[in-house]
Amino acid sequence: MMLLTVVLWGMVGAFLLPLYHTARRRDIWETMLALSSVATKSSLILLLVSVIRDDWMMGLVGVITLSVGNAGFMLLAHLLRRMGQSGDSSLG
């Protein structure tokens, strides 16, 4: 259990990296990358915590977030790509 707690702290530390990247205003695609990173990492933290606490309910939430989050991400990426094609310089 001690090992899992150390892994959990490591995951929380890794969770801070994409958030820091979101704060830096650069290319919007890098922000999208940070979004996908945050979405996946939050689900994995949930799964790990559910194992540590032996709580199936949280694990279920983690699995559903992990599987459904990608659909919204793909739709948003598609929309942003269409924007880029129509020549919005602010997205470049």
Added chain:
Amino acid sequence: MDPVVNVIMVLLPLSAGLLVLETNPYRALVVRGVLGSVAALLYALLGAADVALTEALVGTLLAVMLYAVAVRSSLVVRLGVLQGDLAQGGGGLAHLMTALRQVLGQEYVQVEWVPYGELEALQQALANQEVHGICLCLEPEGVQMITPIQRLYEILQREWPLPLQLEYQPLPAGGGH
């Protein structure tokens, strides 16, 4: 309480602050997704699995989609042009489009051409508020632009880099807007 939960609890107002401070609407959409993920994680860790699931499904997916559609449909300037002018491929309209995108891109507004067959149809579209303005190629060269929207006129007048004949023509009273 678990110290890990405390750390993640700090991240929620942090990402919310990032979202509030974001000026670009498209980037704000993406940051909204990040906020939704952090919120769902925190709710689940605090034991509210149902709230977390709702936040993940509605907050992150549906809200971002609806906002995306709203931003996409509202932040567009539609400019009517004649099909003949477009087909000529005259440098006038192409330069105009580049300059318009540069100027209006700073305000996160996009520009679209709406082609019309005849001059009458173009002017009718302007009167019916189908377009936000019309652009006409002048002889021998140059472009005339007429818009009934005061804000658009002000932005273009303030920051216009090219010589352009710009005209503000308010709609008759009772025309809406």
